Amino acid sequence: MTEMRVDAPALVALAEFPDTTPRGIAGVIARLVNAGELDVGDRLPTVRELAATLGVSPATVSQAWQALSRAGLIESRGRAGSFVRGAASARLAPRMRGMAAPDDPVRLDLSRGTPDPLLLPALGPALSRVSVRAETGSYQDEPVIPGLASVLATSWPSRAEAIVVVDGALDAISRTLDQVVRFGDRVVVEHPGFPPFLDLLDAFGAEAVPVRLDEHGMLPEALAAALARRPAALLLQPRAQNPTGASMTIERAEELARVIRSSDDADDLVVIEDDHSGLISTEGDVTLGTWLPDRVIHVRSFSKSHGPDLRIAALGGPRSLVERIMARRMLGPGWTSRMLQTILLDLLTDGASIDAVAEARRQYYTRQRALGDALRARGVPVAHADGINLWMPVLSERSTLVQLAAAEIRVAGGTPFLAAANGSSVGGTTRRASEREFVRVTVGVVREDAASVADALAHAAQHLVAGGY
Missing domain, CATH: 3.90.1150.10 (Aspartate Aminotransferase, domain 1)
Structure with missing residues (x-):
């Protein structure tokens, strides 16, 4: 991309500046960027140059530039000047x-x-109690250490035939989608919903079918209409929905389960629940698995409650589907580190x-x-x-x-x-x-x-x- 320098007179010619406060100047520049009148990579006037043209102090323009930088619209390259910011790194979807x-x-x-x-629990005591030696004697050992398996089964919101541990909630969602969604399939999602879910569906070549929410989660009548499109899966967040903070009541969960059970177009539907904030939610445990145990994969993450860098979530549901997920996982990472599992077990059982x-x-x-x-x-x-x-x-x-x-x-x-x-x-x-x-x-x-x-x-x-x- 060829860099173009936009001097102060040219910038003023592009738009009027009726408000020359920092907020007003930032607003005009933001509008020009959003409208494409300033392109990615364009070099902006210097602070002193624009200040002189607008008849304001350099500090005023500097504050406007800082606001635009914080909003992600421009970036400073030191002595080279300030530039309209490009897209973020391709490492992110x-x-x-x-x-x-x-x-x-x-x-x-x-x-x-x-x-x-x-507000996260201290890791130091748990780390001090972890064995200094890895405990894996075989690559084919059970993927969950017995103590953690017992704690998870006892605290699970419904009866699950199998519960395993994976590397975070998105790992669980991705691996489940990999087993139930094919290219061109439709997947019901919340609207608004969690952006990485939508990126995942794009990666799988699946079509998102949005369903609107109220303060108790998905609207049953909207879900019923979405099921008429014969989706392969339904993705939802039962508690502390991201971004709205909505949490399902037991009554709403039962109603959604009834809609699914009575639909002629949902015979093969798999429900995937991401309970990412379960242990810090003020609402009680809830899952559609209470009424649909043979078709619900429930995911419980410990990132919000115990630390994002633990990268641990538990996944539970019908044994046939969970075992397919784990069989495929054995051809990749295999299992979640048993040392990390031991740390989580300590955190889940230690009084402090x-x-x-x-x-x-x-x-x-x-x-x-x-x-x-x-x-x-x-x-x-x-x-x-x-x-x-x-x-x-x-x-x-x-x-x-x-x-x-x-x-x-x-x-x-x-x-x-x-x-x-x-x-x-x-x-x-x-x-x-x-x-x-x-x-x-x-x-x-x-x-x-x-x-x-x-x-x-x-x-x-x-x-x-x-x-x-």
Whole structure:
């Protein structure tokens, strides 16, 4: 790509700058980037050059540039100048690229969907109790250590014929899809839903069939309509749904199971449940496996409760399907490290670790309630949510990201979470023209001062940056 330098007079010729505050300047530049009038790789004017042209201080333009950088629209290359930012590294799938946050530090990063590290149980005691020797005597040993197998079976939300351990929830989802979905198959997904699920379906050559949600999860009547398309699988999050924070009630789960059981088009449907926040959810265990044990794969991850870097999740369901998944896995990684399994077993049975997870659950509930109540008091109609994320309606997604970046706050744009078709494509996802816009806020890391955070979020949600979008 040929680099083009855009000097200050040329930039001013492209658009008017009616508001020369940092937020107003950032808004105009953001609009030019979004409209394609500034191309990826274009070199922007220097801070002093644009400041002189607009008749403002260099500090004002510098703050605008910082806000655009935090929003991921431009990047600084030191003395070479500031440039319109290109796409993220190809190591990430399209929607995951849309979720990726820039590396620039901000005052408050609410974009990542990760747990508060201060609320994770301490690993030191568990590590000190792990054997210094690997315990695997054979490559064909049982994939789950007996103690962990017993704890998982006792705590499972329904009777599962087989439970195994894999390398995180996405590993479990991917391996299950690999066994039940063929190229061209349809898969029912939540709308909005978790972006990596949609990227996975693209990788499998499958078609996503979106089903809308309310505060209790998938709408039964919408699921019934989706089943008429004869999907091979259904992907859902029973608790603390990402991004909305919705959790199914037992009544809703039973109703969804009834819809599936009564459908003539769902005879071979496999339900895949991602219970990624189970141990920090304030809602009770729930699974469609209670009513559909022969067709539900339930996945329980320990990343949110015990640490993302443990990379451990448990997968349970009908023995025939679980054994197919594990047989294929034996031709790859084989099993999850038994040393890691031993650490998880220690964390699940040690009193101090159990207390730490219980305290995290209480803290997340308190933080959700504090920020949610504060936003509703400021006129932002957010739904009550479970877990660590909150789905916030906004007048303009891009405007909100830019305004919050100016306040050194980062949230995740809502577009990558959308599975619906028809509208303009962004990062492999499309938005319906009439659809309200949202951003995802990771409430779980708002440790204090919910009122001032709500002030900033509400202001950004309810206003447009000068220049419009």
